[in-house]
Amino acid sequence: MDASDWNARYDTAELVWSGEPNRFLPPEVDGLAPGRALDLACGEGRNAVWLATGGWTVTGVDFSSVGLAKAAGLAADRGVSGEWIEADVTGWSAPTPFDLVIAFYLQLPAAARRAAVARAVEALAVDGTFLLVAHDLANLAEGHGGPSDPEVLTTAEGVVDDLVAAELGLGVELVVERAGRVERPVVTPEGDRTAIDTLVRARRVA
Numbered sequence: 001m002d003a004s005d006w007n008a009r010y011d012t013a014e015l016v017w018s019g020e021p022n023r024f025l026p027p028e029v030d031g032l033a034p035g036r037a038l039d040l041a042c043g044e045g046r047n048a049v050w051l052a053t054g055g056w057t058v059t060g061v062d063f064s065s066v067g068l069a070k071a072a073g074l075a076a077d078r079g080v081s082g083e084w085i086e087a088d089v090t091g092w093s094a095p096t097p098f099d100l101v102i103a104f105y106l107q108l109p110a111a112a113r114r115a116a117v118a119r120a121v122e123a124l125a126v127d128g129t130f131l132l133v134a135h136d137l138a139n140l141a142e143g144h145g146g147p148s149d150p151e152v153l154t155t156a157e158g159v160v161d162d163l164v165a166a167e168l169g170l171g172v173e174l175v176v177e178r179a180g181r182v183e184r185p186v187v188t189p190e191g192d193r194t195a196i197d198t199l200v201r202a203r204r205v206a
Contacts, residue, residue, distance in 0.1 A: 002063075003063040003064055003065075003088075006043075006062075006063070006064035006066070006067060010043070010044060010064055010066040010067045010070060011066050015044050015046070015070065015074070016043075016044060017043065017044055017046055018046060019044075019046050019049075019074055020046060020050070021046055021047050021050035021051075022046070022047055022104050022105075022133060023184060024133050024182065024184075024197070024199060025047050025050065025051075025102070025104070025131070025133075026050075028131050028178075028199070028201055029051075029100065029129070029131070032099070032100060032129060033099075034051075034054055034055035034056045034057075035056065035057070035098075035099030035100065035125075036056070036057050036058075036059070036096075036097075036098045036099050036100070036125075037051045037056040037057065037058045037059070037098060037099065037100040037101075037102070038058075038059050038060075038061070038094060038098040038100070038101045038102070038120075038123055039051070039058065039059070039060045039061070039102050039103075039104075040061055040089040040101065040102065040103040040106060040116065040119070040120055041061070041062055041089050041103060041104070041105075041106040041116075042060030042061060042062045042067070042068070042071055042084075043062055043064070043067045043071070044067050044070040044071050044074060045060055045067075045068075045070065045071025045072070045074050045075060045082070045084070046074065047102060047104055048060040048071065048075075048082055049071065049074050049075045049078055049080060049082065051100070052075060052078070052080035052081065052082055053078055053079075053080055056100070058080075058082040058083070059082065059083040059084075059085065059094075059098070060082055060083070060084050060085070061085045061086075061087050061089050061092055062084075062085075062086065062087075062089070063086060063087060063088045063089070064086075065086050068084040068085075068086055071084055072084050089103070089106065089116050089119060090108070090112050090115040090116045090119065091115070091119070092119060093119060093122060093123075094119075094122065094123035097123060097124060097125035097126075097128065098123050098124060098125060098128060099125055099127075099128045099129070100128060100129050100131070101120045101121075101123050101124055101128065101129070101130050101131070102130075102131045102132070103116065103117075103120055103131075103132045103133075103134075104132075104133045104134075105133065105134055105135065106132075106134065107134060107135060107146075107147050107152040107153065107154075108152055109151050109152060110151075110158065113154065113158075113159075113162060114162045114165060114166075117132070117159065117162035117163060117165075117166055118162070118165070118166040118169060118170070120132075120166075121163065121166035121167070121170060121172060121174065121204070122166070122170055124172075124204040125204070126204055126205070126206065127203065127204065127205070128203070128204050129201065129202070129203050129204075130163075130174070130200075130201065130202045130203070130204070131199075131200070131201045132159055132198070132199070132200045132201075133182075133197055133198065133199050134153075134154040134159075134197060134198045135147055135152075135153055135154065135195070135196075135197060135198070136153060136154060136155060136156075136181050136196045136197050136198040137150060137153040137154065137155050138155075138181060138196045139153065139195055139196040139197070140153060142196055143183075143193075143194060143195045143196035144186050144188070144193035144194060144195050145186055145193070145195050146195060154198040155198060156179040156180050156181065156198050156199070156200055157179075159179070159198060159200045160176055160179050160200060163176065163200070163202055172204055172206060173204070173205050173206035174202045174203065174204055174205065175202060175203050175205050176200065176201075176202045177201045177202060177203055178199060178200065178201040179199070179200045179201075180198075180199065181196055181197065181198065181199075182196075182197050182198075182199045183195070183196060183197075184196075184197055
């Protein structure tokens with residue numbers, strides 16, 4: 001999907017997604033001191049806004065202007081603010097470093113994903129944390145929902161390979177703190193189902 005597709009999808013009076021953060025975000029950033037946070041492919045801003053309510057200074061980047069407008073509205077409704085930048089996250093470079101960089105459900109073919117991960121690592125300050133959550137390839141056969149195109153599904157191993165490539169290309173050093181599959185309950189009219197996601201968290205150490 002391109003920016004026009006996402007603009008059309010987000011062009012609703014209500015939020016397409018919940019206004020609450022993804023279930024994996026709060027526990028994965030628990031214990032981090034609030035600083036500057038970057039949300040790549042922020043969509044309607046639910047994760048960035050949640051971080052802002054916890055004292056983070058947030059920047060959200062997305063190529064959907066409609067999504068960004070809804071993110072700004074959600075932030076205003078919650079009494080916080082953020083910087084909202086319209087750009088393609090596979091090519092946008094952060095002008096200053098961030099203490100936390102997140103990418104949630106940025107489903108891209110491998111080459112584009114690798115470019116986005118490189119931009120994320122480039123944006124990390126030393127001791128900064130990178131967190132990615134995405135629909136896992138195993139979800140196609142074993143889980144529920146998510147994209148049906150295997151080309152845009154991920155594996156933890158693939159994302160770790162992307163991080164290694166970013167290290168080599170940028171001359172930085174990362175420590176992978178967690179990488180694997182996680183399960184996410186999904187409530188459907190037919191009953192509870194389980195989705196399978198990739199979760200990778202890394203910290204820049206040099």
